[in-house]
Amino acid sequence: HLIAVLPGDGIGPEVAAEARRVLEATGLDLTFEEAAVGGAAYDAAGHPLPPATLALAQRADAILFGAVGDARYDKLERALRPEQAILGLRKELGLFANLRPAKLFKGLEGASALRPEVAAAIDLVIVRELTGDVYFGLKSRGTSAEGLREGRDLMRYDEAEVARIARVGFETARTRQSRLCSVDKANVLETSQLWRDVVIEVAADYPDVALTHMYVDNAAMQLVRDPGQFDVIVTGNLFGDILSDQASMCAGSIGMLPSAALGATGKGLYEPIHGSAPDIAGQGKANPCAAILSAAMLLRHSLDEGEAAGRIEAAVAAAIAGGARTGDLGGSLSTRQMADCILAGL
Amino acid sequence: HLIAVLPGDGIGPEVAAEARRVLEATGLDLTFEEAAVGGAAYDAAGHPLPPATLALAQRADAILFGAVGDARYDKLERALRPEQAILGLRKELGLFANLRPAKLFKGLEGASALRPEVAAAIDLVIVRELTGDVYFGLKSRGTSAEGLREGRDLMRYDEAEVARIARVGFETARTRQSRLCSVDKANVLETSQLWRDVVIEVAADYPDVALTHMYVDNAAMQLVRDPGQFDVIVTGNLFGDILSDQASMCAGSIGMLPSAALGATGKGLYEPIHGSAPDIAGQGKANPCAAILSAAMLLRHSLDEGEAAGRIEAAVAAAIAGGARTGDLGGSLSTRQMADCILAGL
Ligand SMILES: CC(C)[C@H](C(=O)O)[C@@H](O)C(=O)O
Ligand SMILES: CC(C)[C@H](C(=O)O)[C@@H](O)C(=O)O
Numbered sequence: 001h002l003i004a005v006l007p008g009d010g011i012g013p014e015v016a017a018e019a020r021r022v023l024e025a026t027g028l029d030l031t032f033e034e035a036a037v038g039g040a041a042y043d044a045a046g047h048p049l050p051p052a053t054l055a056l057a058q059r060a061d062a063i064l065f066g067a068v069g070d071a072r073y074d075k076l077e078r079a080l081r082p083e084q085a086i087l088g089l090r091k092e093l094g095l096f097a098n099l100r101p102a103k104l105f106k107g108l109e110g111a112s113a114l115r116p117e118v119a120a121a122i123d124l125v126i127v128r129e130l131t132g133d134v135y136f137g138l139k140s141r142g143t144s145a146e147g148l149r150e151g152r153d154l155m156r157y158d159e160a161e162v163a164r165i166a167r168v169g170f171e172t173a174r175t176r177q178s179r180l181c182s183v184d185k186a187n188v189l190e191t192s193q194l195w196r197d198v199v200i201e202v203a204a205d206y207p208d209v210a211l212t213h214m215y216v217d218n219a220a221m222q223l224v225r226d227p228g229q230f231d232v233i234v235t236g237n238l239f240g241d242i243l244s245d246q247a248s249m250c251a252g253s254i255g256m257l258p259s260a261a262l263g264a265t266g267k268g269l270y271e272p273i274h275g276s277a278p279d280i281a282g283q284g285k286a287n288p289c290a291a292i293l294s295a296a297m298l299l300r301h302s303l304d305e306g307e308a309a310g311r312i313e314a315a316v317a318a319a320i321a322g323g324a325r326t327g328d329l330g331g332s333l334s335t336r337q338m339a340d341c342i343l344a345g346l
Numbered sequence: 347h348l349i350a351v352l353p354g355d356g357i358g359p360e361v362a363a364e365a366r367r368v369l370e371a372t373g374l375d376l377t378f379e380e381a382a383v384g385g386a387a388y389d390a391a392g393h394p395l396p397p398a399t400l401a402l403a404q405r406a407d408a409i410l411f412g413a414v415g416d417a418r419y420d421k422l423e424r425a426l427r428p429e430q431a432i433l434g435l436r437k438e439l440g441l442f443a444n445l446r447p448a449k450l451f452k453g454l455e456g457a458s459a460l461r462p463e464v465a466a467a468i469d470l471v472i473v474r475e476l477t478g479d480v481y482f483g484l485k486s487r488g489t490s491a492e493g494l495r496e497g498r499d500l501m502r503y504d505e506a507e508v509a510r511i512a513r514v515g516f517e518t519a520r521t522r523q524s525r526l527c528s529v530d531k532a533n534v535l536e537t538s539q540l541w542r543d544v545v546i547e548v549a550a551d552y553p554d555v556a557l558t559h560m561y562v563d564n565a566a567m568q569l570v571r572d573p574g575q576f577d578v579i580v581t582g583n584l585f586g587d588i589l590s591d592q593a594s595m596c597a598g599s600i601g602m603l604p605s606a607a608l609g610a611t612g613k614g615l616y617e618p619i620h621g622s623a624p625d626i627a628g629q630g631k632a633n634p635c636a637a638i639l640s641a642a643m644l645l646r647h648s649l650d651e652g653e654a655a656g657r658i659e660a661a662v663a664a665a666i667a668g669g670a671r672t673g674d675l676g677g678s679l680s681t682r683q684m685a686d687c688i689l690a691g692l
Contacts, residue, residue, distance in 0.1 A: 151503055246592065
């Protein structure tokens with residue numbers, strides 16, 4: 001199996017290196033190839049997603065992604081900014097399904113801004129559509145009939161796009177508590193009304209899954225009030241962007257949470273949900289857990305190595321339960337030392 | 347001054363009646379006229395916003411709104427559902443600026459899902475644009491080139507729409523701590539890029555206000571992690587819908603929070619942020635505080651009676667500090683009794 005490692009910017013390289021080390025320790029037959037992405041790729045090759053990097057990602061069985069972004073690139077035109085690399089990879093590789101688990105690790109009850117008893121109940125997965133919606137609809141800058149500057153972005157879904165992400169939602173729910181909450185804004189948006197219609201149609205194939213619907217504004221409230229009520233949430237690209245970050249923060253340290261972006265085949269891109277954190281880059285103090293847990297998702301979803309994935313996840317949980325803590329968790333372990341604790345548990 | 351009272355559905359009439367009673371107790375020279383809205387208006391006149399109701403709203407100096415909505419109407423076509431009344435009033439009356447203060451009342455630290463010390467620090471105002479964005483852009487259902495059902499909603503802002511809400515944001519910040527955070531998704535959306543450009547241009551007229559920018563996904567995280575960091579947030583219609591509900595929930599009981607929708611003249615619509623709560627309707631146990639605080643906002647923003655508004659707000663705070671509690675706050679006072687406590691303090 002070929003794993004593309006795209007370390008990126010800031011703390012990306014530091015955490016990706018530890019995730020790779022953990023993958024190597026599994027004893028599975030894996031080959032790794034690295035390429036630059038994000039700001040690092042812009043510096044080296046003039047583009048955040050150079051052709052060679054895209055080609056490697058296309059060839060690979062799975063992609064281990066660090067993080068991208070730095071304020072240094074904010075002045076560039078949008079197409080050259082680091083974030084475009086991640087949008088480009090999603091689109092080019094057809095990675096339409098984003099899985100974002102949010103869960104509080106035992107021992108980290110104090111890390112959430114929510115009351116410990118509210119936070120401890122969080123154990124949900126957000127399934128976010130990733131290649132459609134207002135992210136990829138027609139965009140334009142122009143002049144209105146009155147001669148005013150205008151910005152336009154088309155929000156758009158077709159039934160096939162909705163149906164395939166709905167299926168991922170239902171399938172994910174089946175592996176858990178079989179409860180799926182579809183989030184939309186059907187009281188205002190035609191896109192959402194179509195979304196709701198199609199989700200209900202797909203539900204006919206999943207009579208064993210309990211389906212509910214919630215407006216996005218209410219979902220944002222419920223994720224604060226009682227996040228423990230959710231099992232799996234399925235939603236569009238834009239709402240998923242907002243709600244998944246909110247849910248991650250409810251669960252405490254964003255240094256602990258992984259994500260997967262999956263396509264129709266087994267290929268996927270795996271990345272910690274945290275960003276490039278330029279302020280602590282190069283200091284060896286970033287928390288590698290989210291990257292390591294992303295590597296575990298890679299094993300499960302792209303290589304069908306669920307058992308090895310489970311062992312890594314258990315080792316992370318054990319390290320945390322045993323008191324291992326990087327700075328973001330109130331401890332003083334280095335990135336490398338934290339990974340060592342996890343490797344020791346493997 | 348003519349006040350249009352639109353009680354609406356569910357608990358709307360119960361809380362609006364108490365807010366009206368408080369307004370009457372101010373001794374100001376006010377005339378009240380009532381009209382049906384929402385599901386109640388659909389039942390009576392076949393439309394959630396009948397012409398007579400709209401005409402009254404147009405004639406009035408200010409509108410006191412209860413709440414609308416009931417699952418009974420969910421099967422109606424969208425244009426006839428109760429929520430369309432509120433969208434229609436905003437659009438027809440040009441109420442483009444939504445002010446949503448979120449603040450924890452002393453004595454209600456236990457009502458928030460956030461840790462008491464995090465929740466106690468919340469004291470912010472969200473300024474939400476209310477008549478543009480994907481809410482009012484061109485909408486359509488159709489068939490794609492591949493023959494698939496498709497839903498489309500155009501997200502759109504022009505510079506004049508952004509500039510006028512930005513000014514409300516800056517002016518609001520000036521009456522507070524002079525810190526304004528503009529929330530957008532400029533790394534993905536053209537609409538947001540225009541938004542950001544225009545907000546920066548308008549900022550030239552407000553050198554005394556400290557302006558920052560934040561992506562909406564990050565804002566959703568920061569509202570959980572450390573809501574105390576915000577003074578005033580200004581954002582578009584869709585992001586404001588999500589973030590303002592999230593912020594309200596962070597502040598604890600949504601039974602305590604008012605809102606104003608303002609136009610270019612002094613006219614405004616004032617409503618509690620809570621919904622119609624059909625489950626407790628008609629039982630006399632709804633919390634009237636949000637409606638009463640909305641009446642206070644009405645006095646301040648539409649009638650220029652800031653002093654009377656301040657007295658009502660102080661009376662609500664005193665009632666809460668003194669232990670007055672409806673069911674949603676863990677007490678047993680009726681709607682009427684709670685209002686009596688507030689009236690006693692006036
Ligand atoms: C960087 C940005 C374009 C991206 C998104 O909005 O999808 C990020 O926020 C994410 O959630 O992966
Ligand atoms: C009822 C609905 C259309 C409305 C909105 O989305 O604006 C409501 O959620 C609000 O925030 O006032």
